Amino acid sequence: MTPLRIALAGNPNSGKTTLFNRLTGSHQKVGNYAGVTVDTKEGQLVHRGRDIILYDLPGTYSLTAYSLDEIIARDFVLDEKPDLVINVLDATNLERNLFLGLQFQELGIPMVAALNIIDQAEAMGLRIDHKQLSRLFRIPIVRTVGPKGLGLEELLDAALETADNPGSAPAPLYGAELEAALGKIVAVLNTDEAFSSNFPSRWMALKLLEKDTDARKKLESHQNETQVMRVLSEGIAALERSGGRDSEILVSEARYGLIHGAAKETVLRDRTAVPLTERIDAVLINRFLGLPIFLAVLWAIFQATFTLGAYPQEWLDSLFKALGDGARSFIAPGLLQSLLVDGILGGVGSVLSFIPLVILLFLFISFLEDTGYMSRAAFVMDKFLHIFGLHGQSFLPMMLGFGCSVPAIMAARTLKSTKDRIVTVLVTPFMSCGAKLPVEVLLAGTFFSVNSGAVVLSIYLIGVLLALGSSWVFRKTVLKGETTPFVMELPPYRLPTLKAVAWHVWEKSFQYFKKAGTVILAASILLWAIVTFPQSPPDTPPEEAMGHSLAGWTGRALEPLVKPLGFDWKVAIATVTGFAAKETVVSTLGVLYKVSGGEDDQPLREALRSDPVFNPLVAYTFMLFTLILAPCFAAQATIRAELGTRWLVFYVIFSVVLSWSLCFGVYQLGSVLRIGV
Amino acid sequence: MTIVDLRKGDRFVVTGVELTRETGKRLADMGFTRGTEGQVIRKALFGDPLQVSILGYQVTIRKSEAAGVTVEPLVSA
Numbered sequence A: 001m002t003p004l005r006i007a008l009a010g011n012p013n014s015g016k017t018t019l020f021n022r023l024t025g026s027h028q029k030v031g032n033y034a035g036v037t038v039d040t041k042e043g044q045l046v047h048r049g050r051d052i053i054l055y056d057l058p059g060t061y062s063l064t065a066y067s068l069d070e071i072i073a074r075d076f077v078l079d080e081k082p083d084l085v086i087n088v089l090d091a092t093n094l095e096r097n098l099f100l101g102l103q104f105q106e107l108g109i110p111m112v113a114a115l116n117i118i119d120q121a122e123a124m125g126l127r128i129d130h131k132q133l134s135r136l137f138r139i140p141i142v143r144t145v146g147p148k149g150l151g152l153e154e155l156l157d158a159a160l161e162t163a164d165n166p167g168s169a170p171a172p173l174y175g176a177e178l179e180a181a182l183g184k185i186v187a188v189l190n191t192d193e194a195f196s197s198n199f200p201s202r203w204m205a206l207k208l209l210e211k212d213t214d215a216r217k218k219l220e221s222h223q224n225e226t227q228v229m230r231v232l233s234e235g236i237a238a239l240e241r242s243g244g245r246d247s248e249i250l251v252s253e254a255r256y257g258l259i260h261g262a263a264k265e266t267v268l269r270d271r272t273a274v275p276l277t278e279r280i281d282a283v284l285i286n287r288f289l290g291l292p293i294f295l296a297v298l299w300a301i302f303q304a305t306f307t308l309g310a311y312p313q314e315w316l317d318s319l320f321k322a323l324g325d326g327a328r329s330f331i332a333p334g335l336l337q338s339l340l341v342d343g344i345l346g347g348v349g350s351v352l353s354f355i356p357l358v359i360l361l362f363l364f365i366s367f368l369e370d371t372g373y374m375s376r377a378a379f380v381m382d383k384f385l386h387i388f389g390l391h392g393q394s395f396l397p398m399m400l401g402f403g404c405s406v407p408a409i410m411a412a413r414t415l416k417s418t419k420d421r422i423v424t425v426l427v428t429p430f431m432s433c434g435a436k437l438p439v440e441v442l443l444a445g446t447f448f449s450v451n452s453g454a455v456v457l458s459i460y461l462i463g464v465l466l467a468l469g470s471s472w473v474f475r476k477t478v479l480k481g482e483t484t485p486f487v488m489e490l491p492p493y494r495l496p497t498l499k500a501v502a503w504h505v506w507e508k509s510f511q512y513f514k515k516a517g518t519v520i521l522a523a524s525i526l527l528w529a530i531v532t533f534p535q536s537p538p539d540t541p542p543e544e545a546m547g548h549s550l551a552g553w554t555g556r557a558l559e560p561l562v563k564p565l566g567f568d569w570k571v572a573i574a575t576v577t578g579f580a581a582k583e584t585v586v587s588t589l590g591v592l593y594k595v596s597g598g599e600d601d602q603p604l605r606e607a608l609r610s611d612p613v614f615n616p617l618v619a620y621t622f623m624l625f626t627l628i629l630a631p632c633f634a635a636q637a638t639i640r641a642e643l644g645t646r647w648l649v650f651y652v653i654f655s656v657v658l659s660w661s662l663c664f665g666v667y668q669l670g671s672v673l674r675i676g677v
Numbered sequence B: 001m002t003i004v005d006l007r008k009g010d011r012f013v014v015t016g017v018e019l020t021r022e023t024g025k026r027l028a029d030m031g032f033t034r035g036t037e038g039q040v041i042r043k044a045l046f047g048d049p050l051q052v053s054i055l056g057y058q059v060t061i062r063k064s065e066a067a068g069v070t071v072e073p074l075v076s077a
């Protein structure tokens, strides 16, 4: 028997991914804001001996889709034609959620509904008679609580039952006038049997009345297109004459009319209670306090990451030092020892010690995502972002960019207009990501010991300013045009579960270890090899031997390019390897200085400090260069996947020119004014 | 009268949307249809964007869109 294909569909933030994870044992990303899932995800499960393929779709408010993530969801349902849709309804928000559910019914796709987040709905004083609701809409409705896994068995039972007994409940009827127009359009649509078997006629007729461009395009393949168009325009004209409003609005109103009626019958609302969320918002996004609080939150995250992260970082540092010492005393001097101590420990070890900082950073970001604060911050920041031609919705990708650019760039799919989306993708890499943090902390800690925190913060701020500035420039030049409306839902606050947080920490650490064990390990070994070979005679001083190595040759070939920025060939090599992953900048320096240090083993910081090429000015310029220069290959591939090769090329050239000229300016000015030299 | 003309805390009932087709339809799909009641919950620093409660959920819209949602104020009881 072929597996049953079931799609989880529903409004954004209704808990689809939470259910998906529960049902399939996956760990897809969940968060308390609209637009967490931006791509279709697939998983498998077996229920009562039946194989099921479950699809988790991005959330959408309507099947009239606007943004890329919504289009992905709509197209999946329309084109992939799953056997059944599980419509996930947010019970705290029933009416708006039913609006989409009705459209699935119009489509005639077999459906069951999960009345999810029922726990929070009840806590808010909502009583929903789900049995009556189920009778009114003639679809099975199962109450669920995603995070606790309540109601899942029942939900799957209902799904199997519905899938096995097709001939789903007919779509509900709308008002007489709308039905009259629909009837006529359906009649002409049915004159082309192939067409109407492909696109359900009632659904098509409704979409045409909604003036849906996608439906209009599909109509081109209809045998009697002109005839349909004639009947359609007559229908629209008649409707608009009697309704006094545009037909697309009348269709929405008809759906909501039906839903309001059903809600009156089935939902009991306790209006006296002021929801907790509102009491929190009264302070957090208060007209005057909102912005200062947001800045304070960022500041607190930054401080906490550094102060809390410093201790474990020190322990790890000494652990790796001890490991190196141990290796030196157990393994005879020679190539093997050098590979292990200088190459692998010097490279991978120097990166691994930053793991506590990176985990803390991700932990705080995910806390913001899970509580529901992110959309509030977007609300507070919207006006400000608007000045620079950015969109309130650009804010989420940008914040996520502090963690990792790859998911952040993908998150830009929630933006409605293509131009907004392109701008957001292009500026997101300026947000200093978690992989650049080790580079910044290493250099700031080495050369600005007293106020290293302030120095790192200044790099973050420069990144933000560059993001805003470039957006402004793009908006005035290559991406001119109006910004689109900012309509965003503010979900109720939710307390992140301990399990979710723990999973997040584990996942991030695992990814970091994986990166250290693959990309960074490979880069370190490769680098060690080109630094060590071709070998010089045994008594050559290490520094000189390295000059004769492959790395020395390559570095010196690159050196003229970065010399005007105050960098030598070692920095040039570190920059190039940094494209594999930005942490590799640190591991490369680790290997280079280990090898050149020969026997006298000194920590990377001291080695950097005693290198005459480096001084605070050069270190700061290097930090800036790492910040602005094109991101790692993974992020570049994501930009390409999202925007195409041309935008990627544009972006790389832009960032190379910007980083080089800015760093040139900073270094030369600093040298002339004798700051930090 | 539109949502922009209301003050913080004012209740309203939607009478229509006068915006570009896409935006108008979007707002209608999100619940801004004739006869639906809502409330202005708060405004951000420069009065833009606004937080509006409609159909029991919270949504933020910019002034430019709020100016396209025509309403009738409701006298709060």
Ligand SMILES: Nc1nc2c(ncn2[C@@H]2O[C@H](COP(=O)(O)OP(=O)(O)OP(=O)(O)O)[C@@H](O)[C@H]2O)c(=O)[nH]1
Pocket (backbone or CB within 6 Å): A011, A012, A013, A014, A015, A016, A017, A018, A019, A029, A030, A031, A032, A033, A034, A035, A036, A037, A038, A057, A058, A059, A060, A116, A117, A118, A119, A120, A144, A145, A146, A147, A370, A494
């Ligand atoms: N209290 C409660 N919270 C829930 C329930 N289901 C989901 N949540 C929370 O609701 C938020 C949204 O959950 P997701 O699973 O990410 O929602 P989604 O529908 O996949 O959202 P998008 O991908 O943005 O469309 C998260 O904070 C979840 O923890 C539930 O049954 N009860």
Ligand SMILES: [Mg+2]
Pocket (backbone or CB within 6 Å): A016, A017, A018, A029, A030, A036, A037, A057, A058, A059
């Ligand atoms: Mg999701």
